[in-house]
Amino acid sequence: MEGGQASRFRGVISRRTGKWEAQITVDRKRLWLGTYETEVDAAIAYDRASLKLLRFSSLNFPFTVRTPLEMQFQSMYPFETIISMIKNGTYAYFLGYKANLARSFLPGVRSGQRRIVNAGIGGGPRNEVHEPVMLFGARIG
Incomplete structure (x- = not known):
């Protein structure tokens, strides 16, 4: 590996800087998902893109209670928007905002x-x- 350290997660690459890069293959082309401080953050970014592509068998982490909520959130946006949110770091904010908004209508x-x-x-x-x-x-x- 370039960074000298192999990743434990699918879609995650170690960089020389000590950071971790996430990428996914779409239509036989690599799509860069961003550079992250931790290996786990990069793996989460990969999983979020995999969910949008409905690639459940390639997830790094198992389904949780949040997974259906996340899939519902992703169904409201096109693929390009989800990838853009992952890249620019706003995905978690908007996902949390939608979850809080749903809870506010108790x-x-x-x-x-x-x-x-x-x-x-x-x-x-x-x-x-x-x-x-x-x-x-x-x-x-």
């Missing part, structure tokens, strides 16, 4: 209503007010 939670949410590590439950947000010029919530 039944019984209306604008200005209080609900109990978990504050996270070390924090107990806390009250939170659900406020409407502006999205693309439309008021949501």
Whole structure:
């Protein structure tokens, strides 16, 4: 390998700089998916492209509870857009945004209503007010 270290993952190449590159083959052509700090991040990028191409047998990581959500998210965009999101690092942001948006439409939670949410590590439950947000010029919530 160029970086002197073989990868444990499909679609991941070690670079001389110590970083890891992800790539996938589409129509017998290599498609570069980006350069990543860790080998696992590069493998995740490869898996995300593989999901869009419906290549389930070539995934580096097994199906999880998130996989169907990720596939639903990917079905909303063309292949080129998903690859662009992977390359420029916005994929995780948009995937998380869509997941949070879906969770925000819980039944019984209306604008200005209080609900109990978990504050996270070390924090107990806390009250939170659900406020409407502006999205693309439309008021949501």
